[in-house]
Amino acid sequence: MNISPEEAQEALAAIKQTNTQMHKAYGYNGYYLMLWGLIWFVGFLASQYIQSSLINWIWGGLITIGWVVSTFLGVNQSKQVRSIVGPRIGFFYLALIGFTIFWFIILQPLEVKQGILFLISIIMFGGVVVGVFARSTSTITGSVSITVLAVVGYYLVPVYFDLWVAVFCGLAMFGIGLTLRLKWR
Amino acid sequence: MPELNEVIHQPARLRMMSILVSLGKENQASFNYLKDMLGLTDGNLGAHLRKLEESGYVEITKTFVNNKPMTYVEATTSGRRAFSEHVAALEDILKVEKQQTNHSSNNS
Numbered sequence: 001m002n003i004s005p006e007e008a009q010e011a012l013a014a015i016k017q018t019n020t021q022m023h024k025a026y027g028y029n030g031y032y033l034m035l036w037g038l039i040w041f042v043g044f045l046a047s048q049y050i051q052s053s054l055i056n057w058i059w060g061g062l063i064t065i066g067w068v069v070s071t072f073l074g075v076n077q078s079k080q081v082r083s084i085v086g087p088r089i090g091f092f093y094l095a096l097i098g099f100t101i102f103w104f105i106i107l108q109p110l111e112v113k114q115g116i117l118f119l120i121s122i123i124m125f126g127g128v129v130v131g132v133f134a135r136s137t138s139t140i141t142g143s144v145s146i147t148v149l150a151v152v153g154y155y156l157v158p159v160y161f162d163l164w165v166a167v168f169c170g171l172a173m174f175g176i177g178l179t180l181r182l183k184w185r
Numbered sequence: 186m187p188e189l190n191e192v193i194h195q196p197a198r199l200r201m202m203s204i205l206v207s208l209g210k211e212n213q214a215s216f217n218y219l220k221d222m223l224g225l226t227d228g229n230l231g232a233h234l235r236k237l238e239e240s241g242y243v244e245i246t247k248t249f250v251n252n253k254p255m256t257y258v259e260a261t262t263s264g265r266r267a268f269s270e271h272v273a274a275l276e277d278i279l280k281v282e283k284q285q286t287n288h289s290s291n292n293s
Binding site: 001002003005008009011012014015018019021022075078079080081082083084085133134135 | 188189190191194196199200203204207208209210211212213214215217218222250251255257259272275276278279282
């Protein structure tokens, strides 16, 4: 098969254009980060300033909203592109939730802040595993960075740990999600 | 030296393979997604997919999502390899052309 340099140029331009279009699909993942970043921000801000049992209800409500919206986003996304490893990731998260409950029971008594740091590290560990499954370096890097930020806050400003997590982890996640959305519009 | 691939070079199939390859190894594109991205009719897209499937470049999975029939497509390992070789061959054509242009401008 022989083609002219002009035809070759056109074909490569078509591939480049398609790749640009494809990058827009990556921006969809930004919605998840924006959602959970906002939930963390509101939840940890409330944890810092609300001391009553109302905080449990606030977290319960926020997590329920998070799961419902995430499920909606996932179903909507699967109409376009789906991951073969999706079901495996689902089973992994189920196992992780089960083990986390078990670890929480055997690690008692835990201070509230220790419990929060423990949970953040577990969630971010989940992020690292998903990143490995999905071959996403940015997911792994982001998860490790958030864990490091949480650990820094835990030792540096223990009194304002919740506020630290709200701003440096929650808002950071929201910001990364928003950047993804704007970059790949 | 990489060679051009006649099956992949057809414009719609070239873009189709480009989409599937850039999705990454663990991901599948839905039939409707490909249709929207490529601006093809159902029949047209189906025909191109069959051609790619016959060549072993894509794998088609039919399933149900929320009780609705869905078709997903993914590039196979040999499809990815064939696409990479085709792109390399296209780049080689441009490289040779560039070298020839430089050579003739140096001679004149």
